[in-house]
Every structure is written in C-alpha cells, then in structure tokens.
Amino acid sequence: MHRSSLLLLNCVLVMSLTQGSTSFNSRTDFDNLCQNIWNSAGSNLKIGQEIVLYSGRKAKPLITLTKQGKAKVQTDVFVKFQALLDNYEADENLHEKPSVTKQREEDAFIDAIIKTNRGPMQIVFDYLRKKGKVSMKCIDQFKPVLKEMWFEKYSKRGRGLKSSGFEHTFVGELGYSRGSNTKITKGFHNWFQFLTERTLGRLTYHPPLISKDVSVEPALVRARFQWRGKRKPPGSSFFVGTSPDFEMALYTACFFEGTNCSCKLNGKQLSFKTIKFYNKRNILTAYPTV
Numbered sequence: 001m002h003r004s005s006l007l008l009l010n011c012v013l014v015m016s017l018t019q020g021s022t023s024f025n026s027r028t029d030f031d032n033l034c035q036n037i038w039n040s041a042g043s044n045l046k047i048g049q050e051i052v053l054y055s056g057r058k059a060k061p062l063i064t065l066t067k068q069g070k071a072k073v074q075t076d077v078f079v080k081f082q083a084l085l086d087n088y089e090a091d092e093n094l095h096e097k098p099s100v101t102k103q104r105e106e107d108a109f110i111d112a113i114i115k116t117n118r119g120p121m122q123i124v125f126d127y128l129r130k131k132g133k134v135s136m137k138c139i140d141q142f143k144p145v146l147k148e149m150w151f152e153k154y155s156k157r158g159r160g161l162k163s164s165g166f167e168h169t170f171v172g173e174l175g176y177s178r179g180s181n182t183k184i185t186k187g188f189h190n191w192f193q194f195l196t197e198r199t200l201g202r203l204t205y206h207p208p209l210i211s212k213d214v215s216v217e218p219a220l221v222r223a224r225f226q227w228r229g230k231r232k233p234p235g236s237s238f239f240v241g242t243s244p245d246f247e248m249a250l251y252t253a254c255f256f257e258g259t260n261c262s263c264k265l266n267g268k269q270l271s272f273k274t275i276k277f278y279n280k281r282n283i284l285t286a287y288p289t290v
C-alpha cells in the first residue's frame with residue numbers, strides 16, 4: 001500500500017477510537033490531563049523499588065538504579081531517548097554536524113513516544129484537539145510539529161543554529177552567562193542524563209539538595225553539580241525516575257497552555273515551565289520548579 005494511504009487509514013482508525021470520549025470542561029481539565037499523562041506513562045521508575053534517591057549531605061550518588069530499575073531503562077522509550085544524548089556538542093558555540101543517523105534517531109524517538117496507544121503524547125494530542133489548539137486529525141500529522149518544537153535548531157543571540165529545545169532541556173549546554181566570562185552549564189533538566197553523565201565520570205554532584213519534593217511521585221529535586229567541570233548555577237531542577245514520554249508530553253502540553261503551568265498530580269501541586277523561543281515555534285527550555 002502507498003505510504004499516504006496507510007497514513008490516512010491510521011487517521012480514520014484513530015478518529016473512530018477517540019470519538020465518544022467525554023468532553024472537557026473548565027480549569028480541572030489541565031489537572032486531569034496531567035494525571036492522565038502520569039497514569040499512562042508505562043515506564044516511570046518507582047522510587048525505592050526501581051530507583052533509589054539519596055537526599056542526605058554525604059558525598060554519595062544522588063541516584064542509583066536497582067536491578068529492576070536497570071531493566072526498566074532498557075525498554076524502548078529509554079533506549080530511543082538514550083540514543084539522542086550523544087548527538088550534541090556540549091559547547092553552545094559549536095555547530096553540531098548534521099547526519100542521517102541523528103535524523104533517524106530523532107524520528108525513532110518521536111515514533112516511540114507517539115506510537116503507544118493511549119500513551120502520554122496521545123492523551124496530550126486528544127486534549128489539544130478537543131480544546132481546538134491543534135487542527136490535525138491524527139497524531140501522525142502532529143509529528144512534524146513535535147519535531148519542530150523540540151529538535152529544530154535555533155540561533156541564540158545570532159550565533160548560528162546551534163541549540164534546540166531537546167538539547168538544552170534534556171542534555172545540557174556549556175556557555176557563558178550574560179555579561180560574564182565564566183563558562184557554566186545551562187539547561188540540563190533530566191535525571192537519566194544526570195545518571196548517565198555521572199556514570200561516565202563527567203558529572204560531580206554537590207550535596208545536599210537545594211530543595212526537594214520527594215514524598216509523592218513524581219519526585220522532584222533541585223541539585224548543585226558540575227558537568228564537564230562547569231557549574232550549573234544556581235542548581236538545576238528535574239524530575240527523578242520519570243519516563244521520557246511523561247516529560248515530553250507534560251512539557252508539550254505546557255507549550256500550548258502557556259509558559260507557566262501548574263496542575264495537581266497524585267494530589268500534589270506541580271509547577272513547571274515550557275519557555276518558547278521568540279519565534280514561538282521552538283522550545284527554548286522546559287523544567288519543573290521546586
């Protein structure tokens with residue numbers, strides 16, 4: 001069958017599946033959305049059982065994985081996520097070499113986070129459609145939008161196309177802060193990248209945590225650390241144990257909702273931001289606040 005007719009068939013199927021669901025109303029919609037995103041993310045790691053979070057003052061690792069946790073990060077969405085983490089130059093002033101492999105890895109990741117039937121991104125897409133914030137009929141047509149939001153490179157202060165929302169948010173960058181000649185770490189709001197870089201010996205964690213909210217999942221921390229020898233001032237906030245499809249869905253929802261988002265999840269009030277580049281198409285950064 002021709003590719004476009006396959007796509008169409010897929011659209012029709014999705015539409016008939018989503019028809020008949022209840023209509024949304026009022027402020028609680030966004031709370032429900034967050035809860036549904038969380039409930040549908042199959043790969044979140046359970047604190048204590050799969051991931052151990054140390055929040056004391058001793059110089060110990062912040063995060064370690066148990067045997068079950070190690071198995072969980074071998075699942076599809078984590079594998080596709082991990083493949084992206086080495087696609088970037090850490091220095092924000094260096095160009096990344098474009099390659100077919102990198103493009104394929106980006107597409108494979110987007111496919112992985114949308115393909116799950118009733119997965120987090122599907123839930124966000126249905127919400128946006130019902131709210132009239134997107135006009136596509138099916139999630140396959142939403143893929144180019146996600147790719148543009150997260151992976152299209154933008155130019156910071158006219159210095160060339162060297163950053164993307166994905167890189168800044170999930171991987172981190174090294175650069176100078178405005179009006180300073182000290183190189184620092186910027187972005188870097190992901191626990192899995194934190195764990196990966198520490199394991200590779202490129203990240204030093206400086207306890208204690210600046211702040212934390214770990215009693216109810218999702219756990220959130222704000223940590224001080226150095227990455228590739230450069231400090232992250234004033235520390236970085238990130239979720240702990242969350243699946244990449246959960247974070248991508250939550251931040252994507254916030255992109256359409258506004259810059260400052262908050263919702264109730266598992267009974268706790270969660271605040272997070274998705275900041276747009278001035279072109280309003282790309283994501284500059286996204287992170288939870290704690």
Ligand SMILES: *[C@@H]1O[C@H](CO)[C@@H](O)[C@H](O)[C@H]1NC(C)=O
Pocket residue numbers: 259260
């Ligand atoms: C978001 O919140 C910050 C304060 O944390 C405020 O300075 C900013 O103006 C807010 N942005 C929007 C778009 O409301």
